[in-house]
Amino acid sequence: MPFRDVCGQDRAVRLLRSAWAGGRLAQAYCFTGPPGVGKRTTAVALAQAVKCLSPVAASAAGEDPDACGTCRACTLIAAGRHPDVTLTAPEEKTVITIDQIRGVAARAGLGAYEGAGKVWILDPAHEMQEPAANAFLKTLEEPPTGSLFILVTTGFSALLPTIRSRCQEVRFPPLAPEHLRTILERLGRSAEDAAAAVAVAGGSAERALAMNASEVRAARARLVEEVWSALDSLPALLDRAERIGKDRDALEDALEALLAFTRDASVAGIGPSGAALLSAERRAEVARVTGDAPLAVLLQVHAAQREAQQTLAWHAQPRYAAERMLLKMRQALGRK
Ligand SMILES: [Zn+2]
Known part of the structure; x- marks a missing residue:
């Protein structure tokens, strides 16, 4: 070309x-x-x-x-x-x-x-x-x-x-997410698949293309787990905030994965009827990550994540938005 x-x-x-x-x-x-x-x-x-x-x-x-x-x-x-x-x-x-x-x-x-x-x-x-x-x-x-x-x-x-x-x-620096997304969509990936692959491909079209849907899901699950487990200690939390808030695109991608997860966790938190809507794999993932956090807590977590998304849209510093969100999640979950 x-x-x-x-x-x-x-x-x-x-x-x-x-x-x-x-x-x-x-x-x-x-x-x-x-x-x-x-x-x-x-x-x-x-x-x-x-x-x-x-x-x-x-x-x-x-x-x-x-x-x-x-x-x-x-x-x-x-x-x-x-x-x-x-x-x-x-x-x-x-x-x-x-x-x-x-x-x-x-x-x-x-x-x-x-x-x-x-x-x-x-x-x-x-x-x-x-x-x-x-x-x-x-x-x-x-x-x-x-x-x-x-x-x-x-x-x-x-x-x-x-x-x-x-x-x-x-x-040749790593590709910016919007360019990577364009490349993947040009190659026939659906917008949804492309967005998921971009979130974990580190700016490499080769990596994004090599990932199949299940690998993308696994990589996003890993990101969610890492974020949640960082809530247990303040230094780990700050370190994680720095990583997911390293720039706007990184935080947008992380938020997409976190929000999707919290939505599923909330659905599972409704009780057996909600849990039945998720795959067995996703239910196990939710249980592993959230423990037995009650629905009210999960809704607070969701609110903290939505707030981060909004402040990002108002051009807040990504790192600051990430820190604030993780601190609020930690507080909601009562982690010491
Ligand atoms: Zn020519």
Whole structure:
């Protein structure tokens, strides 16, 4: 997909897009960041920009040019079949071997099949064995003209310093929840599934996609249990408040899980008729976490959580809102 469709990595995309549009691309880039945040996707977008046969002109709004995404070159790159764009990935899912790098070096020396330059994507670059890394270093030291190397890695420091110093690093931070949600929904997840996965995926689309619904449920249950058990001690409570209140999105996600749980606990607290509405698994979870908290207490807990949600909407400090909520929950439950 072209640059304009890369979701949630505006800074990296802007930098690369304007370098390409201005003819200022470096010889070698290293895309660094956690797994599943768009490094490979952006590498493909850059390759498409370089090789596109009919790039889109700069927009009136001042956006830099971009690949068209639909010409023959763009389509072949998206399918991983363009003769001038090579993805080198570990063989048998372990390491990038010296033979693979020798292949890169040999072919990089030949002219491009079509248009300007060749693009090499090495992903994950830190899986180069030492001989492979040394061989690659030679290629970087005397780069064939028109070659663009894109190293993709989660561990910049695991690369040889001599390789690092020849690459321009481009950082890819974890994805913000709204971007992650957009990506998941684009891939066909329901809004509800996407929201649940986002709450526990730590900004990684890869992690969110790898989670099935039951894993997501388990991760949310863990979060709820951790919050409730932190109510027993003040230092643990403050520590937990800091974590779930580290930013707005984190607190919104935690509140979603906490409120859903408290609602279920209240339903179970009504008595056998309410408990019958929940799955056996959820009933056991409720009993384990809340002990035998009476309905009146659970309603106070629910009120504290709703209040946190409202104060957050009024732009309260997330950490302060989290602390206040946990203190109120602790008080309602009479924990010492
Ligand atoms: Zn194109």
